Amino acid sequence: MATINVTDESFKTDVLESDKPVLVDFWAEWCGPCKMIGPSLEEISEELSDKVTIAKMDIMENTGIPGEIGVQSIPLMVLFKDGKAVAQKLGAAPKSQLKGWIESEL
Template identity: 50%
Template sequence: MSNAKEVTDTSFQADVLEADKPVIVDFWAEWCGPCRKLSPILDEIAREHQGKVDVVKVNVDDNPAVASKYGITSIPAVYVFKDGDVAATSIGARPKQHFEQAFAEFLG
């Protein structure tokens, strides 16, 4: 399983919206096969860009308020938050290179 911090409806404000650096949020669910395939890719990105960006996970089944607020209807959904706002998104399991290109400006 992933090393990424689990964020909840309760902790989302502090962990993501008030973070002092960009945060990559992986919206996922236990039953989602593509989500499980994506997890090690995001863990690798987190390790390689440690200190520049945080990577966290939100289980959409356990945290419906956050999922609803951001209109998550397909998972995996990966959002980058910067200064409390959605700065970039990617829907679906993609190769590492996709995320490195799509989120390059946040990875330093």
């Protein structure tokens, strides 16, 4: 399963009410490091599809949720479980590090 795009409108349904953990990648089109980790997150999404959903939220198109959560820098990845943010990671990292971090938090 590929990554999904979430919006301010779909966040509650897609993330908070999900029956499995959801990793939300807060990003923007102008953010170089965000674009660097995009392909890695796509691959991790395929590899861990039975354990976690990986979602992307464009902070330029959606300002409500990033504002509520307090997103100040991107890329910021926040892991949600049972409707709560349980872990976050700021900045780009190699795929192996990203996957290891996600697996350690699940």
